[in-house]
Amino acid sequence: MSRLPPNSLGFALLQAARINTAVFAGQSLADGLLARVDPVARPAVQDLVYGSLRRYGRGDFFLGRLLSKPLAEPEVRALLLVAIYRLETRPDAAHTVVDQAVSAAGELAEGHLRPLVNGVLRNFLRQQTALTAALVEDPVAQFQHPDWWLARLQAAYPADWPAIVAAGNAAPPMALRVNQRRCQRADYQARLAAAGIAATAVGEAGLALDKPVPVDRLPGFADGLVSVQDPGAQLAASLLDPRPGSRVLDACAAPGGKTAHLLERAELDLLALDLKPSRCKRVTENLARLGLSAAIKAADCAKLNTWWDSEPFDAVLADVPCTASGVVRRNPDAKWLRRETDIASFAAAQSRILDALWQVVRPGGKLLYATCSVFPAENGLQIDDFLARQPQARRCHEEQLLPTAEHDGFFYCLLEKLS
């Protein structure tokens, strides 16, 4: 509980510090940490949490210079980091920010550290120019990614890595996919314009918004006229392009974005699998909102004996679990929680899934392998290894989308099973 009013900056700083403390203790933002925040404060808390985590390497560097010894109190440290983020990105009313951070510190168990919070933030403001100039001394601070992550990007993309890093540190764009079963894109674009939301057509059925908006401001969202989906993710359905009436498997389906897109484009006999029953529920809810239907089952797609009836599929989508290194701006906590060894663990799980799913593709059928990663071990190298194991597989199309201001990072490889 807190004595600060929910609409105050102090309250938002306090909540953001608590969430970031949970993240650094190992919890994921995807576990709904923000959903528990008072709705009045949620947009401000979200900005503080996501923004400060995107820039954690930088904040950590500043604290290293400002503190004489490491802080043992995680919530106080997290509070300093969110306050520094706010001071850097909204330099107006800096002294109000410091005062509000000190009030927030008073709500923590370590309330006696209020003078330290006050002193560190005032020192930050006094030394800000010199501290900012010193960022170049430390790549993790300057580029705001772990050192092993930077090394992997530099090795794989000698020319593009600075742009990948810059995209990963920026706030993400927001795009919609129009449910072509329920309305035309141009009509929906006009509805958006009437609601004061500017958007540009992108891809087959997408609309890129000039500025992100809360979903409840989107006309007809609850009635299934649109879904939020990155333009990079919207490529999957057209790459797999299953024929109407064909038997399709979406093997890693939750929350169902690509499942829904496939069904919006054509009538299909589609089975959607996901490992977790709670995530299958999200597929069910999404399809219901959009007026679509599929068979949905909780299962490990790699354990064929638990779900497969031996009828082969014409088309399989394998949107496999991955490091999500291409969408790190949407999950900035992952950047700091991941370990380099995770890449090999994901790659091993992905090859297990690929080998199993290949058995359910009919001869002449297709499998689209997809990740939202930029690490080659999960992408092109994974497919090279697969092709070496599977002489009946042919690589029809492969593309690595690097994250930009317009879309997230994705990898796609369309494979055909030779008859």
Ligand SMILES: C[S@@+](CC[C@H](N)C(=O)[O-])C[C@H]1O[C@@H](n2cnc3c(N)ncnc32)[C@H](O)[C@@H]1O
């Ligand atoms: C990248 S997400 C899928 C996103 C989804 N295709 C979409 O467009 O909305 C990967 C999903 O794979 C699921 N998953 C992980 N391992 C799995 C397995 N062995 N079998 C089935 N699903 C799995 C995860 O629970 C997660 O929901």
